[in-house]
Amino acid sequence: MRLSDPLLRKTAEKITAGERLDFEDAMVLYRSSDLNGVGLLAHRERLRRHGLKAFFIRNQHLNYSNVCRNRCVFCAYAKNEGDPKAYTLSLEEVRDQLTCRASESIREIHMVGGLNPRLDFQYFENLLLLIREVRPEAVIKAFTAVELDYLSGITGYSIEKVVLRLKEAGLAMMPGGGAEVLNDRIHKALFPKKITSERWLEIIETVHDQGIPTNATMLYGHLETHEERVEHLLRLRDLQDRTGGFSAFIPLAFHSANTPLAHLPPTSGVDDLRTIAVSRLLLDNFDHIKAYWVMLGEKLAQTALYFGADDMDGTIVEERITHTAGATSPKGMSREALMYLIESAGMVPVERDSFYNPISGESHGNLI
Numbered sequence: 001m002r003l004s005d006p007l008l009r010k011t012a013e014k015i016t017a018g019e020r021l022d023f024e025d026a027m028v029l030y031r032s033s034d035l036n037g038v039g040l041l042a043h044r045e046r047l048r049r050h051g052l053k054a055f056f057i058r059n060q061h062l063n064y065s066n067v068c069r070n071r072c073v074f075c076a077y078a079k080n081e082g083d084p085k086a087y088t089l090s091l092e093e094v095r096d097q098l099t100c101r102a103s104e105s106i107r108e109i110h111m112v113g114g115l116n117p118r119l120d121f122q123y124f125e126n127l128l129l130l131i132r133e134v135r136p137e138a139v140i141k142a143f144t145a146v147e148l149d150y151l152s153g154i155t156g157y158s159i160e161k162v163v164l165r166l167k168e169a170g171l172a173m174m175p176g177g178g179a180e181v182l183n184d185r186i187h188k189a190l191f192p193k194k195i196t197s198e199r200w201l202e203i204i205e206t207v208h209d210q211g212i213p214t215n216a217t218m219l220y221g222h223l224e225t226h227e228e229r230v231e232h233l234l235r236l237r238d239l240q241d242r243t244g245g246f247s248a249f250i251p252l253a254f255h256s257a258n259t260p261l262a263h264l265p266p267t268s269g270v271d272d273l274r275t276i277a278v279s280r281l282l283l284d285n286f287d288h289i290k291a292y293w294v295m296l297g298e299k300l301a302q303t304a305l306y307f308g309a310d311d312m313d314g315t316i317v318e319e320r321i322t323h324t325a326g327a328t329s330p331k332g333m334s335r336e337a338l339m340y341l342i343e344s345a346g347m348v349p350v351e352r353d354s355f356y357n358p359i360s361g362e363s364h365g366n367l368i
Contacts, residue, residue, distance in 0.1 A: 005034035008041070015041055021282050026230040029278045035270055042277035042308030049287065050310045054347035055356060056338045059108040059314035060138075062097060064089045064127060068114025070146070072191035074180070074222055076258035078114050088116055091130055098134040100317075106135055108314065108354045110175060111142035115150045121165075124151065128169035139354035140170045144178035145203040149195045159203055163210045173354050174207060176215035176250060181224045182232045189223055201239055208245025213355070216246045216286075220275055221254035221267035229275070233282050240285045247356065248288035248311060251275045253295045269300055273307045280308025288356065293333070293341070302345040312338055 003009055011025045029038050065088040068078035079086040089097070098109070109131050124143075131140050143151075143166070151162045163171075180186065182197035195203070204214055216236050220229055240246045253267040280289045290311040291304035301312060317332045335351070342349040351359040 003034055003037040003040075005032045005037055008032050008034055008037050012037075012041055015045070015281065020284060023230055023234065026233070026278055026282050027226065029281060030226040030230070030274065035274060038274060038277045039307040042280040043306050045280055046289075046305075046308050046310055052346070052348045053310065053350045054305055054342040054345070055288070055311040055350050055352045056335075056342065057107050057314035057352050057354065058105055058335055059110050059141075060098075060106050060317040062094065062109055062111040062131075064094065064111065064113040065116045065119065066114050067116040067118070069117055070115055070191065070193040072180075072194060073260050074190050074219065074254065074256075076255075081116075081118070088119065091126055094127060094130055095134060098131065106138050106317075107352075107359070108139045108141055109135060110316075111140070112144055112147065112175060112177060115147065121151055121155050121157075125165065125169045128166060128171055132170040139172045141173040141175055141354055142166075142171055143174055144176075145174075145200045145207070146178035146195055148203055148207070149199060159206045160210060163207055163212060167210065167212065171212065173247070174212055174214040176217040176246075176248075179217060179232070180219045181228055182235045183224065183228045186222075186224050186228065197235070201235065204245070205239060205243055208243035213245050213247045215248050215250055215290075216240075217250045217252050218275075218279075219252045219254055221271065222256070222261055222264060230278075230282070233279060237283055237285060240283070244285075246286055247354075248290050249279055249283055249286045250290040250292050250313075251279055252292060255295065269303075272296055272300060273304060276304050276309050277307045298333075298341055302341055305342070305345050305347050312342060314338070 003012060007028050011021065011028050014021060014025065032038055066077055066079050067081050067086050067088055071078055111127070128140055128142065131138065148159055148162055152159050155162065178194065179200050180191060182200065184197065187196060207214055218229065218232050236246065236249065253272055255266065256262050256264045276289060276291060288311050289309045290313055291301040291309035292313050293301035294316065296304060315333055315335055315338065339349040353359060
């Protein structure tokens with residue numbers, strides 16, 4: 001492998017030898033002038049793990065309320081109670097959303113929302129029970145660590161009891177939101193009312209201990225430094241060493257429109273691809289790295305499959321949160337369109353369930 005940046009060679013040697021990368025290695029990857037070299041290292045690791053397989057899922061996003069007491073600086077989605085654009089879905093409205101594509105096979109319901117002070121614990125249990133009734137074939141992936149902390153606060157239950165009750169109602173997996181960047185400086189500047197980094201990690205460890213897998217994310221491209229990104233990744237890696245409960249990592253490119261940070265430029269394609277590559281190389285105990293097409297756009301998400309990503313997420317049906325912040329990607333995508341993106345990128349599409357089991361008889365091409 002030819003690397004134009006000599007500083008990359010030592011890091012490449014460690015990767016080849018199977019040695020774990022450290023903070024300084026990650027900074028070399030971020031600072032290197034050889035983007036192609038960084039991408040090649042990440043792609044080689046991706047090929048070692050998954051060959052040319054690129055995973056996707058038929059999923060549906062559901063956002064039960066945009067009323068949120070936290071009002072994070074970076075968020076365009078949240079509204080105060082009484083705002084003309086504020087909403088909270090009734091159970092019947094949720095039923096309507098779940099049945100709007102009744103003829104389609106949905107494998108996963110991805111559900112998150114704001115911290116609405118008017119919602120009690122029974123509302124959330126009823127949401128899960130309703131999803132199980134209407135979409136019994138779908139895995140329910142719902143709630144962030146922030147939402148679990150809220151439910152613990154309003155009930156007085158421990159996180160363990162909250163998870164147990166939700167699990168009994170149908171919760172099978174959790175998304176990875178709410179961490180943003182695990183850093184006190186960023187927390188104070190952008191989301192001071194949200195749980196701390198330590199609390200987020202504590203809750204996720206408890207969730208893993210209760211047998212619920214989660215994803216992990218990082219919201220990047222706002223006020224954080226590269227050093228703070230790397231620290232975030234290393235804290236996730238440390239937790240994964242202890243629990244093994246993370247299923248996938250999703251770098252989330254920040255969209256600033258309609259937020260107090262609207263003066264910030266969007267992330268560049270180079271930064272997006274480099275961040276995916278660094279994530280693939282540093283998170284050696286994570287099986288999967290997602291190229292979230294909603295935030296990256298379809299074409300860059302295709303390119304990301306050659307920079308370490310192996311998953312394109314899913315059909316989504318209707319994405320609201322990122323589009324409120326100015327995303328120009330479609331709000332949803334058909335199974336056929338996702339397969340086309342993967343195949344036209346030279347990869348082999350593999351439809352999966354929430355736990356990365358291929359859907360029998362529905363993979364395409366020759367798996368490599």
